[in-house]
Amino acid sequence: MEAGLNNKTILVMGGAGFIGSNFIRSLFSTYPDARIVNVDKLTYSGNLDNLRDIEKEKRYVFVKGDVADRKKITFIFSKYTPDFVINFCAETHVDRSIHVGALEFVRTNVEGVFNLLEAVKQSPRVKKYVQVSTDETFGSIPLNSRRKFREDTAFAPNVPYAATKAGGDLLCRAYHSTWKVPVVVTHCSNNYGPFQYPEKLIPFFITRIMEGKKVPLYGDGKNVRDWIYVLDHCRALERCLLSGKAGEVYNIGADNEMSNLTIARLILKRFNKDESWIEFVADRPGHDRRYAIDANKIKKELGWKPVYDFRKAFDLTVDWYTHHLTWINRVREKTGVFNPHIDLWKAHTSK
Numbered sequence: 353m354e355a356g357l358n359n360k361t362i363l364v365m366g367g368a369g370f371i372g373s374n375f376i377r378s379l380f381s382t383y384p385d386a387r388i389v390n391v392d393k394l395t396y397s398g399n400l401d402n403l404r405d406i407e408k409e410k411r412y413v414f415v416k417g418d419v420a421d422r423k424k425i426t427f428i429f430s431k432y433t434p435d436f437v438i439n440f441c442a443e444t445h446v447d448r449s450i451h452v453g454a455l456e457f458v459r460t461n462v463e464g465v466f467n468l469l470e471a472v473k474q475s476p477r478v479k480k481y482v483q484v485s486t487d488e489t490f491g492s493i494p495l496n497s498r499r500k501f502r503e504d505t506a507f508a509p510n511v512p513y514a515a516t517k518a519g520g521d522l523l524c525r526a527y528h529s530t531w532k533v534p535v536v537v538t539h540c541s542n543n544y545g546p547f548q549y550p551e552k553l554i555p556f557f558i559t560r561i562m563e564g565k566k567v568p569l570y571g572d573g574k575n576v577r578d579w580i581y582v583l584d585h586c587r588a589l590e591r592c593l594l595s596g597k598a599g600e601v602y603n604i605g606a607d608n609e610m611s612n613l614t615i616a617r618l619i620l621k622r623f624n625k626d627e628s629w630i631e632f633v634a635d636r637p638g639h640d641r642r643y644a645i646d647a648n649k650i651k652k653e654l655g656w657k658p659v660y661d662f663r664k665a666f667d668l669t670v671d672w673y674t675h676h677l678t679w680i681n682r683v684r685e686k687t688g689v690f691n692p693h694i695d696l697w698k699a700h701t702s703k
């Protein structure tokens with residue numbers, strides 16, 4: 353076990369969401385003496401049920417707070433004096449940014465990052481701030497191309513979510529260049545695993561089938577994503593906190609490209625359903641065709657590599673949702689229908 357994060361205070365922003373809660377649980381088991389302060393606004397995707405097994409631990413504190421609230425962030429930094437900061441806070445759902453509006457995306461994904469950078473700039477105690485970002489900032493790659501996103505690939509976001517994430521990432525770059533703020537930015541591919549709010553592809557499809565509804569696929573279903581198990585992502589982020597070089601960018605991915613159609617078929621097979629359960633709907637605007645990550649830099653420089661086998665981790669994930677009906681029902685009670693936008697889009701485009 354590494355001493356690295358033991359006896360340190362790690363400020364986890366947005367730790368009640370999917371990846372953040374998996375990250376906290378993973379850190380807790382690896383570092384028995386690490387202290388964690390989890391700050392989360394508890395938007396629709398933030399869920400304290402994700403951390404019930406940890407919430408009573410003495411070395412864990414939860415604070416309800418908005419990353420876009422500058423005063424609150426200043427207060428949190430002065431009260432808890434973190435050694436490390438990692439930011440998962442984000443508005444993340446592309447459909448929402450298209451159909452509901454992008455203002456909240458700008459507040460959380462750009463202004464929120466600005467607030468954290470300002471706070472880190474004024475806190476010499478902070479050794480590292482990791483800004484968790486996405487491969488979607490790089491735009492789209494044609495299906496037949498051999499190209500992959502590298503750390504120096506130019507940003508070319510096609511949807512407001514990706515544009516606001518790119519805005520936050522660029523602020524990180526500028527704060528390091530100008531003030532040497534010790535920030536590292538990561539770009540990861542699509543995550544799957546337990547505790548993901550069921551508006552995202554895999555849990556959305558699983559919950560649809562469990563409700564006896566067809567799974568809706570945008571366009572021809574051939575859009576390709578690079579899939580990584582959430583705990584592989586969490587281990588990569590831990591490496592970035594400990595050994596990532598300030599000012600650097602690291603891509604994280606598992607070389608596991610699959611079309612949405614393939615994912616839908618794999619899920620249907622687990623439920624013994626045939627393809628009549630797939631419903632193709634008109635494509636959404638700005639829908640990127642393919643993401644593909646070149647993760648050689650983090651492998652070479654930080655010694656990380658993914659260890660989870662896709663088929664095993666995918667089966668574990670499907671089983672997790674089918675065995676956690678109470679979790680799903682409580683989320684539904686609190687937030688309503690999962691991804692209503694796709695049904696509205698279906699109605700709109702079939703007129």
Ligand SMILES: NC(=O)c1ccc[n+]([C@@H]2O[C@H](COP(=O)([O-])OP(=O)(O)OC[C@H]3O[C@@H](n4cnc5c(N)ncnc54)[C@H](O)[C@@H]3O)[C@@H](O)[C@H]2O)c1
Nearest residue numbers: 366368369370371393394395397398418419441442542543
């Ligand atoms: N899910 C993926 O496949 C994926 C892939 C690559 C990168 N990422 C990035 O990882 C991060 C976490 O993603 P996720 O899938 O866990 O998302 P999520 O929606 O499950 O979690 C986001 C969390 O942030 C909190 N939050 C939102 N706005 C906030 C605000 N203004 N102040 C404080 N808290 C706020 C929410 O309550 C929630 O707990 C995001 O930054 C996302 O861009 C996600």
